[in-house]
């Protein structure tokens with residue numbers, strides 16, 4: 100497999116027999132970074148090192164290999180890591196139980212080095228393709244920020260978290276002004292460049308890992324700001340508005356371009372049990388409408404409200 104030596108895929112090898120581990124290491128060691136575990140308990144700890152694939156022996160001294168596999172699959176942090184069982188006997192009942200437990204494949208001892216290499220490589224490639232597809236499914240193709248589907252899912256999650264914590268959650272809606280005129284005067288491609296510029300500028304303003312910028316649709320973006328009060332949301336919205344007005348969202352390669360501005364609507368709520376996240380979106384949308392009708396290139400509410 101053509102891989103960068105600095106980025107060798109990580110494999111977790113779980114076997115209580117040191118000679119089996121040595122054998123597998125001799126076959127796989129030059130293509131992969133290997134992590135070793137000799138019992139189930141160590142394996143359950145070491146999976147935190149995010150291997151891309153797990154080779155798991157059936158017989159372990161403490162926790163049965165099948166049970167280890169089930170626990171990997173039950174934990175969202177490790178559920179997507181493919182597991183290949185290594186087994187000494189070719190027992191179809193055991194094989195079926197392993198597949199039931201979530202394994203993707205089987206290798207029977209004694210195995211051929213070429214077969215082990217090929218199976219590992221196949222499952223690593225499949226895992227990488229699956230990961231890539233999962234990432235793409237959550238990204239907006241034009242601007243590379245999160246898409247609407249991703250926003251909807253994360254909003255639900257953050258809303259529930261805010262309901263539990265009693266902390267505020269804020270939302271900022273950003274809508275380019277007179278964008279139809281931008282497209283009409285400068286062409287659709289320039290319009291696309293401007294949308295990329297707005298996304299880039301807004302992304303550069305967010306500071307916390309939990310903040311999420313998403314393209315809500317068309318020329319509209321949303322910023323989800325967990326644990327952020329109305330003052331914090333307004334400050335961020337104002338920084339984005341000012342940045343766009345100052346030309347920082349302009350397509351860089353153009354000497355001149357459309358004079359871009361945007362209107363922004365903010366909303367902040369501390370959700371009670373039973374409240375729905377759509378309420379937050381509606382409130383931000385109402386304030387965005389207010390920003391448009393009050394002259395555009397502005398943030399609403401214009402002042403902090405108690």
Ligand SMILES: Nc1nc2c(ncn2[C@@H]2O[C@H](COP(=O)(O)OP(=O)(O)OP(=O)(O)O)[C@@H](O)[C@H]2O)c(=O)[nH]1
Nearest residue numbers: 274275276277278279280282287290291317318391
């Ligand atoms: N270039 C480009 N334009 C888009 C895209 N998505 C939506 N638009 C355009 O954005 C424009 C939005 O127009 P309107 O909803 O009338 O709003 P507006 O002209 O921005 O006016 P206000 O929002 O009232 O300031 C439409 O012309 C859409 O075609 C896109 O992906 N690329």
